[in-house]
Amino acid sequence: MNHFTVNRWRDERYHGGDGTRCTLDQRVGEPVVEQLRPVTRPRLYEVIVEQLCGYIADNGLNEGDRLPAERDLAAKLGVSRASLSQALVALEVQGVLSVRHGDGAVIVHPPIEERAIKALREHADRMPDIIEAREALEFRLAALAAERRTDERWRPLTLLSRQ
Numbered sequence: 001m002n003h004f005t006v007n008r009w010r011d012e013r014y015h016g017g018d019g020t021r022c023t024l025d026q027r028v029g030e031p032v033v034e035q036l037r038p039v040t041r042p043r044l045y046e047v048i049v050e051q052l053c054g055y056i057a058d059n060g061l062n063e064g065d066r067l068p069a070e071r072d073l074a075a076k077l078g079v080s081r082a083s084l085s086q087a088l089v090a091l092e093v094q095g096v097l098s099v100r101h102g103d104g105a106v107i108v109h110p111p112i113e114e115r116a117i118k119a120l121r122e123h124a125d126r127m128p129d130i131i132e133a134r135e136a137l138e139f140r141l142a143a144l145a146a147e148r149r150t151d152e153r154w155r156p157l158t159l160l161s162r163q
Contacts, residue, residue, distance in 0.1 A: 048079060048087035053096075053111045067097070067105040 042050075052067070067073060074084045088105055091097045096111040 044079065044083050045086035045090060048077060048084060049090055051077060052087060052091065056107060056110055061107055062110055063107055065107050066103075067107070069104060 052073075055061075055067075061067075068076075070081055070084055070088070074081045077084065088097060088099050091105075091111065092099050094111070095109055096107065097105045098108050099105045
């Protein structure tokens with residue numbers, strides 16, 4: 001970590017010894033620790049969810065109302081149908097929509113935009129834990145399968161692998 005010492009009052013530009021510039025918001029003489037954090041960008045489907053929630057609210061859509069066809073929505077939003085589909089699935093998981101093949105996306109419970117986005121972000125925050133648990137399970141399942149392997153069960157698998 002780089003440490004700087006402020007030589008001026010608040011919001012002044014400071015040039016570090018290595019030629020770097022930074023804006024500092026500290027008092028004279030206090031050490032400042034440069035703290036850089038990753039920039040968080042929403043995923044495209046999260047942006048689409050926000051837009052769809054806004055669309056539902058702005059148009060006064062209620063339970064039982066249908067969203068426009070996926071093809072039309074994707075074109076209006078300027079996104080692929082795959083990205084739109086991710087957003088629709090996210091809203092379906094939250095109980096906002098019911099998506100049925102041939103019937104389209106039907107509103108089940110009109111969303112509260114902040115709650116919908118918060119639920120998406122909380123899910124994203126849990127993903128590393130879910131992946132870690134899945135890896136542990138898969139490893140253990142593979143070990144058990146190897147232990148319990150019999151020649152009788154192995155033979156069809158070797159035949160499949162040769163095809």
